[in-house]
Amino acid sequence: MADKTWWKNAVGYQVYPRSFKDTNDDGVGDIRGIIEKLPYLKDLGVDFIWVNPIYKSPNVDNGYDISDYESIEPEFGTMDDFKELLSKAHALDIKIILDLVVNHTSDQHPWFLESKKGKDNPYRDYYLWADATEDKMPNDWKSFSGHSAWTYDKNSGQAYFHVFAAQQPDLNWKNPKVRQAIYKMIRWWLDLGIDGFRMDAISHIQKEPWDFKIKDNPWAPFMNVKGIDKYMTELRDIFNEYSVMTVGEASGVTSRKAINWTDPNRDGYINMIFQLEQNVQVGKPGEQRIQPLGFKKVLARWQRDLADGGWNALYVENHDNPRINTVLGNQTKQSAKAIAATYMLLRGTPFIYQGQELGMTNYPFTKPDQMDGLDMDIFKQIEQSGHSKEETMKIMSHWSRDNARTPMQWDDSKFAGFSDKTPWLAVNDNHQTINVEAEIQDSDSILNFYKKLIALRKSEKAFSDGSFELILDNDPSVFSYLRKDSEQTFLIISNLGEKSRNVTLPEKIVKHNWQVVLTNDETLQINKNLQVAPFAVTVFKKIN
CATH class of the missing domain: 2.60.40.1180 (Golgi alpha-mannosidase II)
Incomplete structure (x- = not known):
């Protein structure tokens, strides 16, 4: 019988495919690049890989706007490539988990293209539509971008709802047909042999009634809203049929509530949660740092509140945050090692983000065209408030997620061994010293420290069970x-x-x-x- 709690003594590694390894020289990483580097990941000591979205997508939000849940985006490869990755990873005893993005789809998904055709279309209720005018939206709720959470459709005199970009319309989870279509897709991937899901924005799938009045938190209408338990229970029942791991990105789920989400003895829905509280920033814009005391207090509270049956997902970096060795550390070997040992020996399942094990740092962005996710409207607003272009660039880039998305640094060649062609994002100049090839040879390197740390964690039950x-x-x-x-x-x-x-x-x-x-x-x-x-x-x- 398969061990259903294998993840408790496992170490994960997050791969952002676009920036991991390019094998066909188009400047974009791909599935075959992950296959090529499986021996490296095995040597590092990881047990599973979380692969960021590789589904077919217009890439408005780098793959988090999915237009076909059961197809691979061609720039990443083919379904045969993915099956080969799954097979070769499993042969090395490495599991694969994928992003599950079901709060929303792309506006190019066939469901939304049909939904937009009119009020009588059978797919209309797959999404959240409400009567509106060009000047008056159904309510004043804001999306995470700070703009209206509604986009008006003049053909129907209605607007559709989205907590992210307008090109990412939210699905209507109240519609049983939507849920059944999603559950069918989930089973399709699990039957293919994947080992679990990281559930993107999962705490947003339930919304308050449109007349809900916001008091303080602008996102309260769609953060862990009452009634979500019905959907999460249905998802849990599917996952329980398989020996898979589930981790939820669940903003709005407090440390006290998280035990009900993650403890199987309390009928928890998923195995663990990525909490979003720990990056306690101090300092003026462009110079923010993580405050060590705040960081400690948040992590310790989550440790205590989940001590009696729940479980933590441990991380310090991901694809949405700057490099930890810049914003908490001082960009040295010493600080990278201190941060690593501090978080990886806590109770929970540790995740390492690609390049973190090398001590990769923020990129010194100096021009807007160096960045992929730069909002030029916000850039202009900051500049017009009295800042120079240089100051504005510093403010915009310091906490940007693009810092985590620069190419993985494999060696000291021109493009860091990521590609033979100009990559989609620039390579950090410090790749000449911070790279896999150099750190393998250096017994005192951050990479070799991570290997020792992972081996220590796995060799002592006190770290998994204590x-x-x-x-x-x-x-x-x-x-x-x-x-x-x-x-x-x-x-x-x-x-x-x-x-x-x-x-x-x-x-x-x-x-x-x-x-x-x-x-x-x-x-x-x-x-x-x-x-x-x-x-x-x-x-x-x-x-x-």
Whole structure:
């Protein structure tokens, strides 16, 4: 019988296909590029790959606007390529999970093309339409872009609803026909042999009535709204038929509510949740950093609130956020290692985003045409508010998701071994030193530290099954905690700040003897009064 909780002791790796590896020299990564690099991922020690959308799409939102759920976007390859990826990954004992994007489709999806033909079309109710005029939308709700969540259709005198771009109309989950079509598609992929889904924007599929009045949160009308449990229960029942992993991008689901989403003993819907709270920013626009204390408090709260049966998805980078070694670290080996050990030894399933294991950093964007996701309207607004072009560029680019989407840095060649042709996004100049080929050879590299960290996590049950206890709760930059099971106790001490910290360890720590099992600072030893260097991390094992 297949192990239905295999993911509890697994480490995942997120691949953004467009930027991972190009094998046909069109400047865009592809499925065959993932196939080519499977041995690298196996050597790293990962157990599953989350592949960002590869479905057929007009690419208004880089694949998150799907026009055919059961076809592969040609620039990524073919369905045969995908089947080969699945087969070769499985042969290496690596599982594959895909994005499940079912809050919305592309406006080029056949369902929406039919829906738009008129009120009497049988697909009209597959989407959310309401009476409107060109000057008056059904309500004043805003999409995540800050613009109206409605787009007017003059042919029918109605508007359709979308929480993202106008080219991404939201599906009507209240319609049983929509749900059955989605469930049929889900089973199609699961029957093909994939190992699970990362569920995009899943907490938005239920909406409040159109007359709902917003009080403070502008997105409250479509964030974990009452009634979503019906749909999530139906999804859960399908997933439970298969030994698959499910992780939800579920904004609006608090740490206290998350246990009801993720604990099977409470009839939870999915295995784990990506929470969106931990990137606590401080600083003026263009210079924001993640605040270590806020980062620690959020992660510790999620650890505590999910301790009794729920489960965490652990991450510090993804395709929508800047590089962690820039916005929390100081772009050095030291900070990349400290961040890695701090989050990867928490209770939950760790995800590594491509290039994170190398310490890849933000790209020094200087011109708007270097960026793919730049909103020129916002650029002009910032510039007109009194900022120079250079200042505006800094404000726009510093927290941009394009920082995570620059090509993977495989070697020090012109295009970093990603492609032989000019890539769709520019390669960071620091690829000459930060790249896979160089780091494999360097025993002290970030990449080799990740390999040791992954091996440590897998070798000790305390990290997958043990309890979590925060130490030094209120220290502004030291993140220290215990992981403990019936056999072993581990202590992690990490300074995520740019200054040394003097800390006083509690007696229950000091009275025991500890052995260093992994560190980026050979000087750190357990004493009552301890000085922790900037971005130093040490993992200790209790020996008596």
